[in-house]
Amino acid sequence: MQPEEIEREIEIGVVRAFGWAVIEFETALYQKFLIMSASSSLMTEDMFKKYLRDMEAKGYISPVDFQRKRAWKRLVIESEMDEEILTPDEVRAFIEKARESEKKTQKLKKPESENVVSESKALAENILQYLEIGMPSRIKIKRRIGEPTLIDHVEAMHHALADSREDFLKYVRKNLPRVYEDIEKILDSKGEEVVLRSLRVIESGQRIYPPQ
Numbered sequence: 001m002q003p004e005e006i007e008r009e010i011e012i013g014v015v016r017a018f019g020w021a022v023i024e025f026e027t028a029l030y031q032k033f034l035i036m037s038a039s040s041s042l043m044t045e046d047m048f049k050k051y052l053r054d055m056e057a058k059g060y061i062s063p064v065d066f067q068r069k070r071a072w073k074r075l076v077i078e079s080e081m082d083e084e085i086l087t088p089d090e091v092r093a094f095i096e097k098a099r100e101s102e103k104k105t106q107k108l109k110k111p112e113s114e115n116v117v118s119e120s121k122a123l124a125e126n127i128l129q130y131l132e133i134g135m136p137s138r139i140k141i142k143r144r145i146g147e148p149t150l151i152d153h154v155e156a157m158h159h160a161l162a163d164s165r166e167d168f169l170k171y172v173r174k175n176l177p178r179v180y181e182d183i184e185k186i187l188d189s190k191g192e193e194v195v196l197r198s199l200r201v202i203e204s205g206q207r208i209y210p211p212q
Contacts, residue, residue: 007051007054008081010037010043010051011051011054011055011058011060011081012078012081013033013036013037014029014033014051014052014055014060014061015060015061015074015076015077015078015081016036016078017029017032017033017036017037018074019032021074022073022074023064023066023071023072023073023074024071024072024074025066025069025070025071026049026052026069026070026071026072027070029072030045030048033048052072059075059076060074060075060076060081061073061074061075061076062075119194120194120197120198120200120201121198121201123186123190123194123195123198124198124199124201124202126186127154127183127186127195127198127199127202128150128202130179130182130183130186131150131153131154131176131179132150133178133179134176134177134178134179135150135153135176151202151203153175153176154199154202154203155203156171156175157171157172157199158196158199158200158203161192161195161196161199162196165187165192168187169183169184169187172184
């Protein structure tokens with residue numbers, strides 16, 4: 001048996017010596033280990049203490065003062081000791097690989113808020129195009145006093161939709177009948193919240209409005 005394998009067997013034997021206990025006095029742990037590990041029964045107490053310190057360095061156990069006596073606390077169970085231990089270089093390589101993977105994921109996936117803004121702007125452009133089509137031709141040439149501008153329609157549609165879907169469609173049917181079906185399809189496919197955001201985008205001036 002290789003030295004590494006012998007050391008591994010001793011460490012497992014120490015953990016087994018705890019039994020169901022989480023904390024055990026050092027002297028009692030040593031005696032239990034000798035009884036349970038016949039092949040290592042010639043181990044001296046000093047040798048046993050050295051193994052305990054090595055196991056502490058590996059994170060298997062930790063020293064505690066219990067009832068003013070030297071004791072040890074078990075931090076792992078036997079099955080956890082069978083897991084492969086990575087070297088420091090392997091740990092660094094693993095972390096670096098994880099970071100690279102995260103960077104690639106971030107490049108491929110936009111934040112949700114950015115997607116929402118992009119969708120709202122695109123839909124705002126679409127709505128404006130329909131409104132330009134829906135407005136009477138004479139308004140595009142020379143608007144009469146009192147006739148609503150394109151922005152007036154946008155604001156009115158915003159307020160109507162904020163009240164209800166029915167008020168919104170009623171306004172479009174009455175004032176922009178040429179594009180009623182198109183606007184209704186947008187509302188059905190995108191939903192009220194998205195259309196409201198897009199109307200706010202137009203009102204906030206995030207697009208240069210066409211001549212009115």
